[in-house]
Amino acid sequence: MKQENFEPKILAFCCHYCAYSSADLAGSMRIQYPPNVRIIRTPCTGRLETEYFMKALENGADGVLVAGCLEGGCHFVEGNLCAKRRVNYTREILEEIGMEKERLRMVNVSAAMARPLADTIIDMVETVRKLGPSPIRQNGSLKK
Amino acid sequence: MIIAQRKNIPDLLAIVKDHKKLLVLGCGTCVTVCLAGGVREVSIIASALRMSAKLKGLPLEVEELTIERQCDNVFLEQAADAIKRNDAVLSLGCGAGVQAIAERYTNKPVYAGLDTAFIGILEERGVWTEKCAACGACVLHEYGGICPVTRCAKHMLNGPCSGSREDRCEVNPERQCAWQLIYKRLKDIGQLDRLKKIKPPKNWNRSQSGGYRTIIREDHRV
Numbered sequence: 001m002k003q004e005n006f007e008p009k010i011l012a013f014c015c016h017y018c019a020y021s022s023a024d025l026a027g028s029m030r031i032q033y034p035p036n037v038r039i040i041r042t043p044c045t046g047r048l049e050t051e052y053f054m055k056a057l058e059n060g061a062d063g064v065l066v067a068g069c070l071e072g073g074c075h076f077v078e079g080n081l082c083a084k085r086r087v088n089y090t091r092e093i094l095e096e097i098g099m100e101k102e103r104l105r106m107v108n109v110s111a112a113m114a115r116p117l118a119d120t121i122i123d124m125v126e127t128v129r130k131l132g133p134s135p136i137r138q139n140g141s142l143k144k
Numbered sequence: 145m146i147i148a149q150r151k152n153i154p155d156l157l158a159i160v161k162d163h164k165k166l167l168v169l170g171c172g173t174c175v176t177v178c179l180a181g182g183v184r185e186v187s188i189i190a191s192a193l194r195m196s197a198k199l200k201g202l203p204l205e206v207e208e209l210t211i212e213r214q215c216d217n218v219f220l221e222q223a224a225d226a227i228k229r230n231d232a233v234l235s236l237g238c239g240a241g242v243q244a245i246a247e248r249y250t251n252k253p254v255y256a257g258l259d260t261a262f263i264g265i266l267e268e269r270g271v272w273t274e275k276c277a278a279c280g281a282c283v284l285h286e287y288g289g290i291c292p293v294t295r296c297a298k299h300m301l302n303g304p305c306s307g308s309r310e311d312r313c314e315v316n317p318e319r320q321c322a323w324q325l326i327y328k329r330l331k332d333i334g335q336l337d338r339l340k341k342i343k344p345p346k347n348w349n350r351s352q353s354g355g356y357r358t359i360i361r362e363d364h365r366v
Contacts, residue, residue, distance in 0.1 A: 051184055
């Protein structure tokens, strides 16, 4: 895939109580964000395990965004803090593998933060665009 | 419980790089509880190996399986087909599990995916501490249930060493002085008299000095 035609595919795990509502609000407010993200609603980012991020990247996602509640504001008290530690651990594994850890990122937003969420998505898409297509997809067979 | 931790991915890939079909075999007992070699860790390490191999252009197929217990033939049989259809096995069991597979499948390369560390307990979430050195001749009854062989940095049977500061070990201030704990515990259970008796040197013959150890129970043999 040529760099100039590259449109990143980014998987966004969004917490039902904040980021998912925030993305919804962005729609109501007519705030634009790139269509490169595929949003998956999760009951809490604490539900996400390390293997979810690994599988997403292994199966060809160019980037993975984890969007949870503001620290201290988790509906389940500390689910977002669990997710933060798991994201950090997965980033360590990505470094060991030799893959850019920037392909996985966690952000904290509240349900009212539509603009910051959109900005984060724009920034994530640009970061991944600069990194280029997932090397896993380039070197191996692409799972559709 | 046996505590282990994973080797890093570059080391693992260097170990298995000459094989094309690899079975990553987890164990559902101790290493599952210490989050090193259960179903989840098998999934993570298998994914990481597949990705790492792809990035390096190595043709590596990785199969995942976790059985209840690797150090037991009855459970190990459940992995027989998977072991046979792969070129090699990367065991995420403890050292005993790896060797159980190696002894049973004599023509199959078996590698250790974990570094087996010690016998210990879960101290708090994500923290494990060594409690037993498996010395073969337990002295815990003398020390109020706190093992000086394992938990004192100098393995002193007649302590304390006088180097401790407050309740901290002088070898590593982050650790508690085992002898402080022993004193407090014996005081709490009214057995301080035990400390008045000088303990003779420990008999280490029942430890690892004579090679591997065996226990034979005639009453259970068939």
